[in-house]
Amino acid sequence: MDNIALVDLTRPLKELADELGRSFSEFGFAVIRNHGIPDELIERVEEMQKALFDLPEEVKRSYDVPGGGGARGYTPFGKEIAKDAKVHDLKEFWHIGRSLPEGHELAAAMAPNVWPRELPGFKTTMEEVYAAFEKTGDRILRAIALHLGLAEDYFVPTVKDGNSVMRLLHYPPLPEEAPEGAVRAAAHGDINTITLLLGAEEAGLELLTKSGEWLAIDVPEGALVVNVGDMLDRLTNSHLRSTTHRVVNPAGEAARRSRYSMPFFLHFRPDFVIKPLPAFVREGDSPPPPITAHDFLQQRLREIGLA
Numbered sequence: 001m002d003n004i005a006l007v008d009l010t011r012p013l014k015e016l017a018d019e020l021g022r023s024f025s026e027f028g029f030a031v032i033r034n035h036g037i038p039d040e041l042i043e044r045v046e047e048m049q050k051a052l053f054d055l056p057e058e059v060k061r062s063y064d065v066p067g068g069g070g071a072r073g074y075t076p077f078g079k080e081i082a083k084d085a086k087v088h089d090l091k092e093f094w095h096i097g098r099s100l101p102e103g104h105e106l107a108a109a110m111a112p113n114v115w116p117r118e119l120p121g122f123k124t125t126m127e128e129v130y131a132a133f134e135k136t137g138d139r140i141l142r143a144i145a146l147h148l149g150l151a152e153d154y155f156v157p158t159v160k161d162g163n164s165v166m167r168l169l170h171y172p173p174l175p176e177e178a179p180e181g182a183v184r185a186a187a188h189g190d191i192n193t194i195t196l197l198l199g200a201e202e203a204g205l206e207l208l209t210k211s212g213e214w215l216a217i218d219v220p221e222g223a224l225v226v227n228v229g230d231m232l233d234r235l236t237n238s239h240l241r242s243t244t245h246r247v248v249n250p251a252g253e254a255a256r257r258s259r260y261s262m263p264f265f266l267h268f269r270p271d272f273v274i275k276p277l278p279a280f281v282r283e284g285d286s287p288p289p290p291i292t293a294h295d296f297l298q299q300r301l302r303e304i305g306l307a
Contacts, residue, residue: 004207004217005030009136013143013152020140020226021147021240028228028243029207029217035196035224036139037132042198042222045129048122049260052094053170055118060092063114069301071165072097073114077172094168096126098161106161109270109294130166133196133264137164140194140226141266148236149279159193163267163297169199171247171259187246191300192229192265199261208244231268231296237280237287270294 005023007016009032023030053060063074070093077092100107115123141155148154187208197205205225206214219225233242247259268274275290291299 004215006220006223007032008034009036009139010034013139013146016139016143017146020143024144024147024228024240026241027207027209027215028233028241029245030226031217031219032140032224032226033220033222036136037129037198037224039222041125041129041132044125045262046199046260048119048125049168049170049262051119052116052122052168053092053258053260055116059116059118063094063116065111065114068111071095072111091169091171093170096130096166096168098130098164099127100161104161106163106270110163126166129262130164130264133166133266134164136224137194137196137264137266140196144194144232144240148239148277150277155193158268158272159266160269162193162269162272163293164192165265165267167263167265169261169263171261173257187244188304189233189242189244190227190229190265191231191297192267193231194266195227195229196264196266197225197227197261198263199259202259204247204259206246206248214246229265230300231274231293234274234288234291234296235277237276237285239280267297268293270297 004027005019007019007023007030009016020030060074061076064076065071065073072095075093075095077090096113097110099113100110113123137159138156141159142152145152145154205217205219207217207227209215217225227245228240228242230242232240270293272293273290274293274296276287281287
């Protein structure tokens with residue numbers, strides 16, 4: 001396979017399973033057209049996203065939750081640092097998670113959402129796109145399940161009420177005083193099950209191939225980038241690869257304008273035990289020990305300075 005798959009999500013699941021499976025095992029990434037998230041909804045979300053980051057700095061910082069590890073609300077510019085990186089990323093972001101009813105059994109693992117009072121309609125719009133991401137993620141996971149030789153609905157109970165997080169992301173115009181070596185998002189792997197990313201059309205997103213070379217990801221207008229996270233890598237004993245990726249700084253005119261994107265980090269339920277599937281554990285392997293999705297998440301958040 002020479003390049004990342006460009007897949008039409010409306011095609012039959014069995015065809016998707018083959019294409020996505022090969023792309024995820026080789027690159028850890030795929031690009032998806034006709035993903036089912038309505039253009040009109042995406043436009044509304046993008047308008048809200050720009051309005052959010054245009055709010056005065058003191059207003060945004062009032063939504064930075066002390067001790068919250070960035071799980072909900074606002075995380076200021078230059079706070080997150082990739083694992084093993086020397087300098088912080090050049091970005092600010094806002095996290096929206098699942099809204100659970102009072103008394104829900106998983107409420108202790110998921111903080112309540114924070115909604116900006118200054119933006120009417122923000123909550124309704126963001127909950128609508130959160131649900132749309134989940135619907136698209138369900139179809140992708142069904143294709144993955146078929147590729148792995150599992151029942152099509154294998155992942156349905158594993159992600160029901162999962163700790164999925166939507167990140168509204170803003171990379172401001174590059175500051176002249178940026179620390180040497182700082183990039184918009186340093187090389188990292190995603191923690192979760194799969195990531196669905198809107199807003200990657202502008203150049204900058206790159207993945208590290210098996211041969212150790214950086215490969216730019218070419219994304220058609222309106223397409224969705226999907227990648228394997230560490231949890232799914234662990235579940236499949238690295239049959240599906242969580243690939244190191246980064247967002248490099250643009251040159252020329254692009255450096256002087258903001259970049260916006262919206263990743264949806266689809267997670268297993270906090271109480272789901274991630275244990276390598278027997279079919280992918282070969283003789284002589286030393287698979288990682290079982291761990292709950294919640295404990296794995298906390299472990300990784302500590303490594304990137306968010307817990």
